[in-house]
Amino acid sequence: MKETTWIIDSRSGALTVEGLRQTELMSLTADILPAGTSINCARPINIEPLGHSSPQPANGEPSLRVFRIYHNSVIEGPGRRSVLQTAGCLLRCIGCHSVETHPMDSGAEMSVAEIVERLLAPEGEPRDGVTILGGEPFLQPRGLLALMQSLKRRDQHITMYTGHTLEDLLSRDDRIIRRILDLTDILIDGPFVKELSDDANEWRGSTNQRIIHRPALWGKNQSPDVLPNAFQPDGI
Numbered sequence: 001m002k003e004t005t006w007i008i009d010s011r012s013g014a015l016t017v018e019g020l021r022q023t024e025l026m027s028l029t030a031d032i033l034p035a036g037t038s039i040n041c042a043r044p045i046n047i048e049p050l051g052h053s054s055p056q057p058a059n060g061e062p063s064l065r066v067f068r069i070y071h072n073s074v075i076e077g078p079g080r081r082s083v084l085q086t087a088g089c090l091l092r093c094i095g096c097h098s099v100e101t102h103p104m105d106s107g108a109e110m111s112v113a114e115i116v117e118r119l120l121a122p123e124g125e126p127r128d129g130v131t132i133l134g135g136e137p138f139l140q141p142r143g144l145l146a147l148m149q150s151l152k153r154r155d156q157h158i159t160m161y162t163g164h165t166l167e168d169l170l171s172r173d174d175r176i177i178r179r180i181l182d183l184t185d186i187l188i189d190g191p192f193v194k195e196l197s198d199d200a201n202e203w204r205g206s207t208n209q210r211i212i213h214r215p216a217l218w219g220k221n222q223s224p225d226v227l228p229n230a231f232q233p234d235g236i
């Protein structure tokens with residue numbers, strides 16, 4: 001018996017089912033539910049990518065190339081998430097659900113301040129945290145770190161997706177990447193593998209990907225001296 005997750009959004013009434021193909025769901029529920037729409041991580045329904053008319057960052061302002069920002073995701077981390085989808089990916093996983101994010105010039109360049117405002121707008125959507133996915137977020141480490149520092153100042157829980165493994169990221173011995181990992185609450189790591197996608201269930205695209213909670217991000221041979229536990233504003 002497959003493990004499935006059924007989520008009813010108490011705000012909108014929408015039902016999301018994870019762990020079943022659309023045909024499997026229909027064979028179970030065709031007599032009580034209307035035909036649904038297939039969604040996946042990094043592939044929201046009817047949310048347009050940012051265009052080139054989006055506000056441009058001033059010279060020297062920390063920024064990121066952003067493909068899309070959306071709210072009310074219940075499939076990309078715990079609870080209800082506001083999501084930043086970064087532009088650009090070089091990994092080319094076979095069967096990737098978001099090939100439109102691959103070009104490095106997709107989406108729009110946005111200042112970190114503008115991104116934070118759009119993610120956390122006071123009149124915006126309720127959320128349990130922010131999810132950052134791609135594309136590949138670690139292609140833009142300086143802007144990513146500046147964004148995470150800004151989000152942590154606002155007490156946001158951060159879930160991060162990457163096509164790289166944690167071991168790969170740690171092996172780079174890169175101070176910026178280590179700071180990013182230190183500010184990440186949940187890392188979902190590894191490339192998408194189509195052959196392993198059937199039983200991935202919630203949050204993951206394929207079963208090779210791991211859901212790694214923050215203490216484990218320090219790594220076996222790391223200590224808080226190397227990856228400081230305390231939040232350090234702006235110190236790149």
Ligand code: SF4
Nearest residue numbers: 089092093096163192
């Ligand atoms: S890392 Fe993500 S965006 Fe990049 S190719 Fe793989 S699945 Fe697609």
